[in-house]
Amino acid sequence: MKIATWNVNSIKARLPNLIEYLKEAQPDVLLLQELKLTEDQFPELEIGDLGYNSAVLGQPTYNGVAILSKQPISDVKRGLPGDDEDDHARYIEAETSGIRVASLYLPNGNPIDTPKFSYKLAWMKRLAQHTRELLEHEEAFVLGGDYNVSPNEVDVFSVNAVATDAIFRPESRAAFREILYMGLTDAFRAMHPDEQRAYTYWSYQAGSFRKGQGFRIDHLLLSPALADRLLACDIDKKPRAQEKASDHTPVWCEISEPTPSPW
DNA sequence: ATGGTTGTTCCACAA
Numbered sequence: 001m002k003i004a005t006w007n008v009n010s011i012k013a014r015l016p017n018l019i020e021y022l023k024e025a026q027p028d029v030l031l032l033q034e035l036k037l038t039e040d041q042f043p044e045l046e047i048g049d050l051g052y053n054s055a056v057l058g059q060p061t062y063n064g065v066a067i068l069s070k071q072p073i074s075d076v077k078r079g080l081p082g083d084d085e086d087d088h089a090r091y092i093e094a095e096t097s098g099i100r101v102a103s104l105y106l107p108n109g110n111p112i113d114t115p116k117f118s119y120k121l122a123w124m125k126r127l128a129q130h131t132r133e134l135l136e137h138e139e140a141f142v143l144g145g146d147y148n149v150s151p152n153e154v155d156v157f158s159v160n161a162v163a164t165d166a167i168f169r170p171e172s173r174a175a176f177r178e179i180l181y182m183g184l185t186d187a188f189r190a191m192h193p194d195e196q197r198a199y200t201y202w203s204y205q206a207g208s209f210r211k212g213q214g215f216r217i218d219h220l221l222l223s224p225a226l227a228d229r230l231l232a233c234d235i236d237k238k239p240r241a242q243e244k245a246s247d248h249t250p251v252w253c254e255i256s257e258p259t260p261s262p263w
Numbered sequence: 264a265t266g267g268t269t270g271t272t273c274c275a276c277a278a
Contacts, residue, residue: 009270010271012271034278036270036271060271060272061270061271061277062276108278110277110278203269203278204267204269204270205269206266246269247268
């Protein structure tokens with residue numbers, strides 16, 4: 001089973017790219033971020049024609065997340081718990097294909113001397129608390145999406161370029177580690193422990209993609225039960241190389257069928 | 264140090 005995540009940077013602007021990706025890559029589950037539309041504007045018919053069910057959390061203009069799956073989607077939960085005042089559409093979670101999946105769009109947090117950065121850190125605290133609760137059930141789950149955090153120096157093209165960027169601040173990376181060290185597996189890094197210059201995002205500016213100047217900020221974090229089934233994980237750079245591309249490219253992993261319990 | 268680009272909305276803001 002193939003699970004992928006992709007920040008499309010407007011699903012309206014990216015619908016041809018999305019349709020081509022679904023046809024070619026054939027993920028069983030696709031986690032989407034930055035839809036930039038409301039739920040009633042979601043292209044459910046076009047996506048349904050390709051054999052995908054969808055669960056969506058939208059809002060006008062900004063944010064927006066979705067789960068697409070070839071299998072039925074159930075037990076949909078919209079919004080990250082922990083703050084009733086937070087109305088950003090950044091988190092959706094559901095059951096599909098026998099696993100729990102979440103699509104998340106973590107706040108960017110720039111500039112760091114503004115409330116945007118404290119919102120990012122507060123959001124990460126809530127994600128940590130929610131992850132703690134998910135882990136108590138010992139389920140197979142994946143938290144996938146645009147984390148807007150590069151975990152380590154190897155995940156950025158230039159340490160200088162991100163010295164004051166919220167994606168690489170020590171506070172952001174510490175909050176990411178707090179979640180990871182609960183026992184989750186960064187699927188890409190688990191399969192490619194020594195790979196360098198492996199990025200998932202390249203700015204539209206200054207020819208960044210052509211020059212290989214990117215960041216690894218999109219991640220698939222697996223629960224222990226799902227990490228046991230991890231077969232492969234990689235970054236698919238093809239969609240980023242297209243005309244009218246998103247500034248992010250998909251990350252995917254291949255998961256084996258669950259093995260029956262031996263007792 | 265600045266400006267480089269894209270998307271959406273309304274002529275700025277977010278990334």
